[in-house]
Amino acid sequence: MSETVALVTGTSSGIGLHTAVGLARKGLRVVATMRDTGKAEALLDEATAQGVDLIVRKLDLTDLDGARQCLDTVAADVGPIGVLVNNAGQATVGTLEQLDQAALQQQLDVNFLGPAALTRHLLPSMRATGAGRIVSVTSNGAVHGEPFLDAYCASKFAVEGLMQSLAPVAARFGVTVSVVEPASVLTSILVNLDTQALSDSDGPYSKLLGRFFDTASASMAQGQAAQAAADVVIEAATTDTPRFRWQTSDTATELAALSLADLDGSRVFDAMTKWLD
Secondary structure, rough: OOOOOOOOOOOOOHHHHHHHHHHHHOOOOEEEEEEOHHHHHHHHHHHHHOOOEEEEOOOOOOHHHHHHHHHHHHHHOOOOEEEEEEOOOOOOOHHHOOHHHHHHHHHHHHHHHHHHHHHHHHHHHHHOOOOEEEEOOHHHOOOOOOOOOHHHHHHHHHHHHHHHHHHHHHOOOOOOEEEEEOOOEOOOOOOEEOHHHHHOOOOOOOHHHHHHHHHHHHHHHHOEEEHHHHHHHHHHOOOOOOOOOEOOOOHHHHHHHHHHHHHHHHHHHHHHHHHHH
C-alpha cells in the first residue's frame, strides 16, 4: 500500500493525530484534516519527530459542500484517496429532556451525517478501482447506550448501523468497511464536551449528572493512551486480513461483548445504572 493516499479526519489531537502520523510511517501518503488548521502545530511537531511528511487540509464536517470539495482537491492534487479514516467526532452531554433540537442535529451532523457524506463521495472512485478502505472510529458507546450521552451514543449507533449495512455490499467491489471501537481514551473529549446540560445546575437531573461526571472522569483517568488506540485504527486500515469490527483494548472488548450478547438489554441496563449510584 506504499502509494496509497489516506485521508484522516480530526487530526489536531488524540487518536486522529497518532493515526495520521502512524499511517505516514507505514509509507502511505497522508492528508491530515481538521476543522481549524491553526491547531496543526502538535500534529506537525509529532510528524517531524517521527521523520514523516504530512499534508494538512481544512475539513469541517458541518460544511458538507466544503468537505466534498476538500476530497476532490486532494484527489486532483495528491491522487485518488484509497483509505478514508472517519475519526473526527464530538460529544454532547445531557439526557434527552435537556437537549434541544439543535444539539441533536449537531451530533448527527458531526458524528453521522459527515462521515456518511465523505464515505458516499469516495465510493464511486473506490468501486471503479476495485479497492479501498473505509475505517470509522466509533466508540464503545456505539454498541451500548450510556447515561447522559444520549445524543452521542445515538449518533455512534447510527454510524455502526450504516457501516455494517454497507460492508457486505462494498466488499463485492473490493472496498473494505470497518469500525474501530475504543473505550475510555486519554483525550480531551471531556474538556471539549458541549455542556448545554450543565447550566441546569438545580434541575431534577443535577445530582445524577454529577455522578455521571464523577464516573466518566474516573474512567477517563484510567483510559487507554491515544497512541495505543490509534495503533488499532492503523492496523484496521492496512492489514491484509481485514474484518468489520475492531476494539482497541481489553476493556473495549468487554464492553462490546456486554451489549452484543445482551439479548434482552438487562445486562447493559444494570451496568449503566451503576454509573449513577
